[in-house]
Amino acid sequence: MINSIKLLIALLIATAFLGGCSASNAPEFNTWKSHQQLYQASNKLKIGDIIVTSKDWTSPLSWFGHSAIIVNKYKVGEYPQFCTGYYETDVILWLSKKKKFTVLRYKAFNKKFTTAFLKNISKTKHKQYKIVEKTDNSAFYCSQYIWYLYWKTAKDLGYDLDIDADGGYFVTPYDLLNSKYFDRVLFTL
Template identity: 45%
Template structure:
């Protein structure tokens, strides 16, 4: 076999894996409109995972972000775009999308205080993919979310890894099988 063929073969397998993705069936996808109507139930630290849109290659991996206050989202939206904050209602305003809202089971006042400090420290820059999950400067949507929780727990003296498959990259759907997160039904 030639090397070029092997590269193409493994790239194809990678694409199939990331497009199909695996997640638990115990979660119930909800409409983004329902999430908007019930946004008053959302809290700082909630993780919102948007479903995949097969018609849009940029969404084939899903999308995720985190509530940085009770009504704002912090997001790394796509390659080449800067980190930004937006109201949760504007971020959710995609009628064709479904969402799952997840909450960390141990998000108490001490965790929230450090979490907000880490948002101030790491919420900057442009979207950059990195194969180093613990690197504190290269972020994309789900790595930013993962890193905030990882770093906050480290700062508080314990380990936390919300990546359910322990891969080298963190994808939005990797949060769905984390035993440390529970779904919030809106």
């Protein structure tokens, strides 16, 4: 277990130094919301909305932020960490544990996309957490899972979609945050 953690840390550091992900070069997002604000607006969330949390420098696994996806009105789906595969939890409970976040919404999310998207969620939620190349569906990590859902859904509907802002080998939460395909959802409270 300790060797696996050391390997993960080395991989994350090497990836950042080699420019394989944009988390190291992405400017810190300046419109983070607190978890109390999302709690008040949680009933406005829609299937497919992506929640990206801010970076947390206290833990190597959080240096790149975290991302999860709204899978129904009340649930967040995610691949949170090693030794934990896909996990769904109540959106209010999940948000109450987060410090700062933002919400992204795909600009072209319509009924047809929703139907295909939900089918892909059911096909992909029985995998293990592992750092893999973004098109590899044998395992997932948080942002790669979300990237894969959008990529596969678009492919199923007959078009190409790469929501990774820098198009790299790996996809980070900040690659999603900086993607031109999403609107930042601002809630009026």
